Amino acid sequence: MPEQLPESYLAVLKQAEGFVAQEIVPRGERLGLGEPLAALSAEVRAASKQAGFFYKTQPEAFGGAPAGALELTMLREYWASANSELTRFIFGPGPGILHEASGELASQFLKPVMAGEKRGAFGFTEPDSAPRPTWAVLANDELTLNGQKSYVTGGDTADFLSILVNVEDPNGAKLGTAMVVVDRAAAGVVLEDTFTSMEGGGHAAFRFEAVKVPSWQMIGKLGEGMPRALANIGNVRLMVAAEAMGMSLWALDYLNQHLLAPHRTGGSLGDKEGVRLRYAELRIQAFAGRSVLYRAARRADGPDNSVNEVIAAKVFCTEVASTIIDWAVQLVGGQALVVGHPLEALYRRVRSLRLVEGANDLLRLNLAKGNLELGKGDL
Ligand SMILES: Cc1cc2nc3c(=O)[nH]c(=O)nc-3n(C[C@H](O)[C@H](O)[C@H](O)COP(=O)(O)OP(=O)(O)OC[C@H]3O[C@@H](n4cnc5c(N)ncnc54)[C@H](O)[C@@H]3O)c2cc1C
Numbered sequence: 121m122p123e124q125l126p127e128s129y130l131a132v133l134k135q136a137e138g139f140v141a142q143e144i145v146p147r148g149e150r151l152g153l154g155e156p157l158a159a160l161s162a163e164v165r166a167a168s169k170q171a172g173f174f175y176k177t178q179p180e181a182f183g184g185a186p187a188g189a190l191e192l193t194m195l196r197e198y199w200a201s202a203n204s205e206l207t208r209f210i211f212g213p214g215p216g217i218l219h220e221a222s223g224e225l226a227s228q229f230l231k232p233v234m235a236g237e238k239r240g241a242f243g244f245t246e247p248d249s250a251p252r253p254t255w256a257v258l259a260n261d262e263l264t265l266n267g268q269k270s271y272v273t274g275g276d277t278a279d280f281l282s283i284l285v286n287v288e289d290p291n292g293a294k295l296g297t298a299m300v301v302v303d304r305a306a307a308g309v310v311l312e313d314t315f316t317s318m319e320g321g322g323h324a325a326f327r328f329e330a331v332k333v334p335s336w337q338m339i340g341k342l343g344e345g346m347p348r349a350l351a352n353i354g355n356v357r358l359m360v361a362a363e364a365m366g367m368s369l370w371a372l373d374y375l376n377q378h379l380l381a382p383h384r385t386g387g388s389l390g391d392k393e394g395v396r397l398r399y400a401e402l403r404i405q406a407f408a409g410r411s412v413l414y415r416a417a418r419r420a421d422g423p424d425n426s427v428n429e430v431i432a433a434k435v436f437c438t439e440v441a442s443t444i445i446d447w448a449v450q451l452v453g454g455q456a457l458v459v460g461h462p463l464e465a466l467y468r469r470v471r472s473l474r475l476v477e478g479a480n481d482l483l484r485l486n487l488a489k490g491n492l493e494l495g496k497g498d499l
Contacts, residue, residue, distance in 0.1 A: 174212040182234040189420035200366020243269035243283035265331040275324030297345030319469040357434040364441035409440035428497030438473040
């Protein structure tokens with residue numbers, strides 16, 4: 121196995137295979153027959169708690185049994201390779217950007233999040249039309265927020281938003297950036313728009329009109345906003361890379377079966393040399409992508425800085441997955457584009473991965489900066 125996983129991880133993987141076969145596949149069939157997603161996702165969560173997978177993304181302080189980056193990567197890739205809408209309910213909610221919260225921020229937001237009682241959304245992206253980036257005036261331990269955020273995934277149904285703001289004093293002097301937790305129901309939080317992106321994600325755009333927020337709702341210290349926002353995004357990048365390779369594995373497995381099946385021209389498509397060349401190229405790319413993914417995950421578990429390596433994995437794996445799924449569509453032919461075909465859905469889903477958690481070209485610029493100006497990153 122190219123990933124060279126330790127025996128204990130292979131045992132977890134075997135358990136995961138059993139879980140998908142017994143808990144995910146039959147419920148996926150029920151979903152296809154029209155049973156509601158909400159009921160089936162609750163069943164998956166209950167089964168996942170029973171099996172112990174639920175707790176692998178949760179800190180010990182909240183009853184979790186957190187797994188390291190390599191184990192999570194292995195599982196995330198495997199869940200994605202099942203190509204089911206239901207695998208996203210297996211892991212329990214993680215603390216995300218609230219991971220170091222203490223005091224009131226912990227009791228009012230982090231604890232309810234970990235108990236599944238509250239859900240937050242992340243507000244970083246701003247509309248091009250915004251007159252100035254979202255800002256907050258700090259006076260008497262209170263922030264007054266104004267501005268806009270767009271593309272807040274799950275924002276319309278969230279209980280709170282974690283947003284990046286530029287903080288200044290009442291005279292306009294700049295004090296630095298901060299991540300601030302804002303109650304979704306606070307006065308002045310205006311839901312301007314909701315929309316759906318092609319892979320099915322639901323998003324919201326917000327306007328903030330003199331929203332009053334107590335200063336304890338700031339995550340960490342003043343001035344730490346941008347590094348905290350980027351650190352949170354960094355944790356998710358490895359997850360995106362793992363999902364990309366899991367999707368690639370599913371597509372290659374599907375393609376393998378298609379190439380071996382009878383074709384109307386007589387024989388099979390897999391008999392044709394030109395098709396074999398294409399297929400081999402896709403397998404070479406998947407091999408390279410998985411090698412990058414697992415090397416970056418091992419690095420993330422170690423003591424050394426892994427920002428550049430995780431960026432490399434996110435960019436490479438999402439681009440490899442885009443190529444593999446695009447060619448899988450091409451080789452399966454017109455039927456793969458019929459609405460409802462699994463490759464049609466996968467094609468829409470893979471497209472967003474090159475934009476989420478940092479557009480790939482911007483990540484390339486970050487990687488160059490990390491190396492040229494900060495001396496980070498190994499080859
Ligand atoms: C499914 C999905 C979910 C999302 N969820 C969230 C969320 O929950 N919260 C949130 O805050 N945002 C979210 N986003 C927004 C996402 O983070 C942004 O779309 C992404 O960061 C790109 O920003 P942008 O759309 O403003 O494009 P722009 O920043 O305008 O960039 C567009 C393109 O221009 C090029 N480009 C831009 N600047 C440069 C440069 N300096 N050098 C070279 N090329 C450049 C790149 O090719 C880039 O892809 C989500 C997006 C998607 C698709």
